Amino acid sequence: MRGVNKVILIGNLGRDPDVQFLEGNIAVAKFSLATTETFKDRAGKLISQTEWHTVVLWRGLAELAQKYLHKGSLVYIEGRLRTRSWEDKEGNKKFATEVVGDNLVMLDKRMDLNSSDHSLPHHSSSGSGPGESFPNLEMPPPPLNEPADDLPF
Amino acid sequence: MRGVNKVILIGNLGRDPDVQFLEGNIAVAKFSLATTETFKDRAGKLISQTEWHTVVLWRGLAELAQKYLHKGSLVYIEGRLRTRSWEDKEGNKKFATEVVGDNLVMLDKRMDLNSSDHSLPHHSSSGSGPGESFPNLEMPPPPLNEPADDLPF
Amino acid sequence: MRGVNKVILIGNLGRDPDVQFLEGNIAVAKFSLATTETFKDRAGKLISQTEWHTVVLWRGLAELAQKYLHKGSLVYIEGRLRTRSWEDKEGNKKFATEVVGDNLVMLDKRMDLNSSDHSLPHHSSSGSGPGESFPNLEMPPPPLNEPADDLPF
């Protein structure tokens, strides 16, 4: 391949994720993410600029989103751009550009997953239950689990 | 600020850049960029997937684009996502997501800018000639860096 | 230029930043940053892997670090790799690779800077004072402050 298509976002969810299950029980989550960048303009005035992104997550990441993300959550998303187009009922050509995430890092304190106890309550509006043992963690950048320090160099 | 909005693309221009000059002689360049990623599907078949992006460059970068980029050019673009919306004449809400570039690296051989002479002819789709000696490819044998700048550590 | 040298880190400071001022009152901050990635190995076992990085910040970013960062702070750092080498007193060749940051985003709740009130206490060990009015915010990726939506396309 001779191409790269990469997006990196840190921002807050505008609403709770919308999660659906396709045939085969494949989860798809979708939410709006606001990234706000602050800088000084030429006059030295602090300018805050917010951009809204549509983020789409599949499978394990979608299930994580369903369980742990909600309106206001701060997340890091790494993914790629994808533009879809279609015609609405009036025959108007429509475009929508989305960020298809393949890595998700939750940045809210309450949402850390590094602990071995994953059943903490988490400020969630949707609720959850026991036994959230992350069978689907499936973090995308596959380990590779190299023989580490026996590098022959 | 608590946000990040970053895009990294490597791809080819679909057409020559469209460059305009706003009042104040501010250059704005716009072009379509195709990023093609190749991967294997579950059956092990090589799948090639092309995504088109609208890239917008301002000022100096737009002028570089005008001078050196053309249909087919391979470039690295680093920038941020920006979605604009408007209503067309029929009153339909329209959206367009663009990548506003704030870094540009030309990856075609003929387009190297490391020389101090930026007035080379370009737009050449094939031709070459003498003097393509790429002295900077013959780089000093690996490391051996200098003893820092003035870092007090 | 035909090169890219970019690093993106999210992690926690191992200690309070070490900040020094060079002649000309130029601030330089240095700290260790731990990035922890969790993934499943082939056996499905959750593996947590921590890497330590040396981060160096200059000028305005160094001053932000001094004021707002401390041991444990969660930050996003964007920068570039730089390897320095020297000989110690025994004449041994030494190398050190650092991440020179040119963007910093504080991800701890208490440390948000988007508010207009910047004098909040912040769990800091070093303390601060009133009137921290961010004269040096100087976020690196210069605004560019484009004439926005009067884009001629």
Next chain:
Amino acid sequence: MRGVNKVILIGNLGRDPDVQFLEGNIAVAKFSLATTETFKDRAGKLISQTEWHTVVLWRGLAELAQKYLHKGSLVYIEGRLRTRSWEDKEGNKKFATEVVGDNLVMLDKRMDLNSSDHSLPHHSSSGSGPGESFPNLEMPPPPLNEPADDLPF
């Protein structure tokens, strides 16, 4: 996980890759990569700054490196930082920071892998021939994407 450790490089190999095979026939490639960034200093003078990185690739990527990369090759590398430490024979503590790559894009024309034939000769420093028709540079006129996959939105 609450960490990110990501490196993105574009540069030229300083030497042919050094490839070794560990037990289990696992390939490991190692090479030096020079990234050169050009910018203007305060006096407006063009400054060119080269940084050398040690890149390590595993398995399939190492095999690609062996087949297609050589001294001077221009590549995009995406990976993560890893610092190893050890003591040399004299008992001196040594450190080495490497970029462990998990994505590789070859940016030299001759090295395009978009074809399904990966067995091309490479190591050729100049020659060319028939069949370099790059049909994928003649891409379909911009957008007009397909109506999504099966996304339920």
Next chain:
DNA sequence: TTTT
């Protein structure tokens, strides 16, 4: 040396 961090974080959960």
Next chain:
DNA sequence: TTTT
């Protein structure tokens, strides 16, 4: 529509 978020966040501070």
